[in-house]
Amino acid sequence: MTRTVAGVIVDALGELGVRQVFGVVGDALNPLTDAIRTTEDIEWVGCRHEEAAAFAASAQAQLTDTLGVCMGTVGPGSVHLLNGLYDAAKSHAPVLAIAGQVPLAEVGSDYFQEVDNDALFSDVAVFRATITSPDQLPQLLETAVRTALGRKGVAVLTVPGDLGERELTTDRPARFSLNPPLSRPDDEAVRRAAELLDRSERITMLVGQGARAARADVLALADRLAAPMVLTLKAKAGFEGDTNPFQVGQTGLIGNPAAASALEDADTLLLLGTDFPYRDWYPEGRNVIQVDTEATHIGRRVPVDIGLVGDTGATVRDLLGRLDAPPAGSDGARDRSHLEKSRERFDQWRERQARLADPAHDKGVVGRIRSALDNRDHDIRPEALAAVVDRVAADDAVFTSDTGMATVWLSRFVEMRGERRLIGSYNLGSMANAMPQALGVQVLDRERQVVAFCGDGGLSMLLGDLMTLKTYRLPVKLVVFDNRRLGMVKLEQEQVGLPEFGTVLDNPDFAAVAEAMGITGIRVTDPGDLDSAVRRAFAAPGPVLLDVLTNPDEIAVPAKPTVAQGWGFAVAKVKEAVRSHGDED
Known part of the structure; x- marks a missing residue:
């Protein structure tokens, strides 16, 4: 029996377990989307922008560790995939882009809309190929899928418009052999x-997402070593919460002093299991042991004394078996003061943060003084x-967050307890990722709670795909930090002494925009209404956009603030005040 190129691709993806394909229909994709239309195994999710489609597929891949699939048609349609695919590549998410x-x-004739896809995707893809004959299938598809999954990256398969309906001369099914x-x-x-760990007096662990599957072994090792555990942002889900008595939060610009200490x-x-990239936040002159599945990751951020290339769980179990055992009858050979001191600092920092998060904070003496300086409009x-949101959200919710201040507030005030998961553009650092990533996650399971922490700048960049949430009735809860600013850029400018410029956003009423699209919209301007509004948003059926007017001058103090940063901020504020006074004249 003969089969078409499009039919072979779609049938193989269905057998592989792919349940959704994201994209925008058009010309060269017509045979493929028609094959999806006639199958019961795969749902077509038509997005308003191909970038959103790529973000959605990447989010599915990150959440499930399986293949995510997106499509873009000739020329501009494929170009639009690029940013979302870069995010997948930097996040080590297996994604197939057709x-x-x-x-x-x-x-090669400079035809209408022609783009050289093999060149376009050369930097982002671990595999790319153009089908030039039906006889290349299913082998070329098998290679693309195996490469994406095996190397945890992006594979791009290009299908010319006149090949999708061509028939194969073989009926061999696709075989992926994924072990x-x-x-x-x-x-x-x-x-x-x-041996190095045995003779070390004060050990600190820096734990990344790559260790998540080995949680029990990692906790056992932390206990054995009496080691505080600093978490990367992507390791929050899996290692945070009261069931981990060793964690002290994150380091870096979004981190806290306890983790830095x-x-x-x-x-x-x-x-x-971490490739934490910020070299300035690694202390100098320490012994360093690094465990990673990728040999190329060893030592590229900080000089490493001993590199262990292998699965984190297997490696940690090997280490546990080789560490010196405590003397018989003792309560443990290792001094635990380093761990206890770190945890005490962490608890103190969390108490201070909790006071800042109290809606009644600005009514106290300190809060009133602070408000007079940085929140005169009482946002x-x-x-x-x-x-x-942390209190109201389910313990198995999936959170996504836009790059910038939305991620800062999530990292500090939302605990990834229970079965909560977290996805964001934490390697590429793209704007506009939270909403489309939430879309991709929610369509997998419409019963699981999905919460997107959206910046107003990020949300407005791909605003059209709010309609995708509505069209497919996806009950995502969009929490918009509406500070009318590109908040992180504002902070970056001010900390080096520059007055903010180009960061002010002339926002619409996002809740009203959502209502116009058929989505429940709730706008919050009064701190006294915050708790009830959040609870109402999370209780409402279907997608909800919660538009909260937040203070644009809120500062997130880094784990190790410098004098230069403080001085730069002061200088910037003086310049802003002078400019504002001049504008009033």
Whole structure:
């Protein structure tokens, strides 16, 4: 029996377990979307922008560790995929992008809308190829899928417009044979690492998302080493909460002083499943052991004394088996003062943060003084908004967050307890990711709560795909931090002494926009209404946009604030005040 190129691709993806494909229909994709129309295995999710489609597919891949699929048609349609695919690549998410192309005979003739896809995607894709003959299937598809899954990256398969309906001469089904190997590091390297840990007095662990599957083993190792555990942002889901007595939060610009001190006070750092990129936040002159599945990650952020290339869980279990056992009858050979000191600092910092997040904070003496300086319009504190959402959201909710201040408030005030998960553009740092990523997650499971922390700048960039939420009746809860600013850029400018420029956003009433689209919209301007509004939004059926006017001058103090940053901020505020006074004249 003969089969078409489009039919083979769609049938194979269905058998692989793909349940949705995201994209915008058009010309070269017509045979593929028609094949999806006639199958019961795959749902077509028509987005308003291909970038949103790529973000949605990437989010599915990150949440499930399986293949996400998106499509873009000839020329501009494929170009629009690019930013979302870069996010997938930087997040190590296995995504297959199927790109349309002009008819095969016209390739290379500068035909209408022609773009060289193999060149376009050369930097972002771990695999890219253009189908030039039906006989290349199913092998070319198999290679694309295996490469995306095996290397945890983006594969791009380009289909010329006149090939989708062509028939294959073979009826061989696609075979993907997906069995990832479990790798272990060299025994001698593990022995040396264990010896170094045994003779170290103060050990701090920096734990990333790559260790999430080995949570129990990692906690056992932290207990054995009496080591405080600093978490990367992507490791919040899996290692945060009261069931982890070792974690002290994040470091870096969005981090806290306790985590920074835990790293500085250590004599040995143990890095597990992390490629934390910010070199300035690694202390110098420490012993460093790094565990990662990728050899290329070892030592590229900080000099490493011992690199262990292998699966985190297997490696940690090997280390546990080689560490010296406590003396018989003792309560443990290792001094726990480093851990206890770090945890005490962390608890104190959390208490201070909780006071800031109290909606009644500005009514106290300190709060009134502070408000007179940085919140004269009595806008809602973003800390308070994030804290209320944390209390109201389900313990198995999936959170997404836009790059910028929305991520800062989520990292500090939303705890990834229970089965909560977190997805964001935390490697690429793109704007506009939270809403389309939430879209991709919600369509997988319409019963699971999905919460998007949206910046007003990010939301407005891909605003059209609010209609996708409405069209597919996806009950995403969009929490908009509406500070009328590109908040992170404003902060970056001010901390180096520049007055803010180009950051002010002339926003609409986002709740009214949502209502016009058929989505429940709730606008909050009074701090006293915050709690009830959040609860109403989360109780409402279907998609909801919660538009909260937050204070644009709120400052997120980094874990290690510098004198230069403080001075720069003061200078910027003087310049802004002078400029504002001059404008009034």
